[in-house]
Amino acid sequence: MKETLLEVNNLVTEFRTKEGPVQAVRDVTFSVRKGETLCIVGESGCGKSITSLSVIGLLPENGRIANGEVRYKGEAIHNLSAEKKRLMRGSEISMIFQEPMTALNPVLTVGYQLREPLMIHHGMSKQQATTRGIELLNQVGIPYPEKRMNQYPHELSGGMRQRVMIAIALAGDPGLLIADEPTTALDVTIQAQILDLINELKDRLDMGVMFITHDMGVVAEVADRVMVMYAGQKIEEGPVEEIFDRPKHPYTRGLLGSVPNVDDPTFELHPIPGTLPSLTEQIQGCRFHPRCLFAMDRCRQQVPPEDDLGNGHYVSCWLTREEAVSDGVGTNDEGTATRSEDAPLKVAQR
């Protein structure tokens, strides 16, 4: 078991809005180890991006960490001064973003943008930074790196730009790489190349990776562990095999059911009904219950606690306890089949 790199404990991130403070992240706890990829999964607006921005200290002006702590290599980093946070960004924790088309500055050369972190974090001269920059471009698989250094972002393809972004992120030798949907805007073939690159670099540089995505296919490619978020909360967490083979939370099952399986001709898509609640919406009990096909009275009244299912698998759902009681065993993989039959009835009752 490798050393823990990042620890996030009971993180609450709040935004000031006209309607008063709104919690975008609600009491989320997780950790990332060296050489490990943690995938944070959820629908758009579930708080996964805000969680990552809270970690790297780039929250928008009206956002703040209202509670909890973020620790990097054992040291609290959520309450550092602005200047210390700036020096930490890029050298300890780096981030790559979703849109490679807009994430690079259009009026500065690739070389300028790549030299910047090298000069800031390693105190290199311009010349040293150029040499190292060419090495980095080589490392991320960019052909003719010398030529690329003098080019502008618009002269590169989307995949190349994302490679440049990765090179920039790696320039400061960070321990943790946050990747916020880095392949969403790319073609499928390029997507696979970028995922391979991130995987390879993670192993070679022994980085921790926090990978944010809504795509279960991508999760299967890169994740060691998976954390599922819904409406600002963590609802399930576990090793990737556990989550794929024995998903416990109805929402996780729903996410997996929303991915088409081309190998199985009888497979039918099961989209999750309804939409994500707005952040301001007050929901009593479990925040997923209005969309849950298995919701019980208890779900509408009480917030489910987090249960440890062993093997590093955690879930917050009353259903798991119910199953444990009715079946007399800890976990039951077949429990879903019987439930889905009476589910429409429950929906009708609501």
Added chain:
Amino acid sequence: MITLIVRRVGELLLLLLGISFLVFGSMYIAPGDPASMIGGPTATEADLENIRENLGLNDPFLVQYGRYLGNAVQGDFGYSYQTKQSVADAIAVRFPNTLKLAIASMVVAVVIGLVAGLISALRHNSWLDFTSTTFALAGISIPNFWLGALLILVFAVNLQWLPVGGLSEPFYTAEGFKQLILPAITLGTGSAAMIARMTRSSMLEVVRADYVRTARAKGVKETKVIWVHTLKNAMIPVITVIGLNFGFLLGGTIITEKVFAINGVGRLMIDAIAMRDFPLVQGSVLLVATLFVVVNLIVDIVYTYVDPRIKYE
């Protein structure tokens, strides 16, 4: 770059041809007879007919226009009906004053506009922002003949800090500099306001851009985030506005020169129109049009330096 300039000069020639035709045509059909202006109230019909014949005003329109063009190509823009001075000389004497005024106003507009716009954007929603946007709105709304008169009243007549008008002294002398202040502010205010508004909105937009977040994620210092990563992008639309305003400014000199009694091309033009002095009107309009096109060419060239995405074939 060379092809751009060559193409633009070609376009300029076509444009000047069109403008000269329009101006010549509108003067031809405009009411008022140059002959009676020249002959004065005592002239007899025979005198007037004589003047018209001498000036070639009895020839058909196209013949007159053709003759004008033919001479113009050789650098002869005709002679003023009034003073018999050559048009080229009359403009050459006054042009430095107009250019001085236009450049001084541009300096006022760019300096005030950029500073106010930047402060507004960087202190978004503060009282500084509020004050600056209010002044910008006022600056755009106030007509400059009124502003000029007001400034003269306050600073020249009541306070007696600055001269009432004229632009006779060279600008590098203290007196010449003082003469330039009020007209430059009068003419530059409207443009300053427009530049301020554009700078503010452009900065506010770019500050939210993904690449600015990327810069912060790299650990770039906040001052550098603003001055390098944000400003260079935000300036692109501002440069367009500056270029366009230089055109408005050239037009604006007509009124400002009148208000401040400055002996420039603008005043020459307006007096020439009143006197139906056709050659002078045509000459000055062509000059202003040429300047406008040249300024736009310069803006286009500056673009290629600011925005690498722009390439001219």
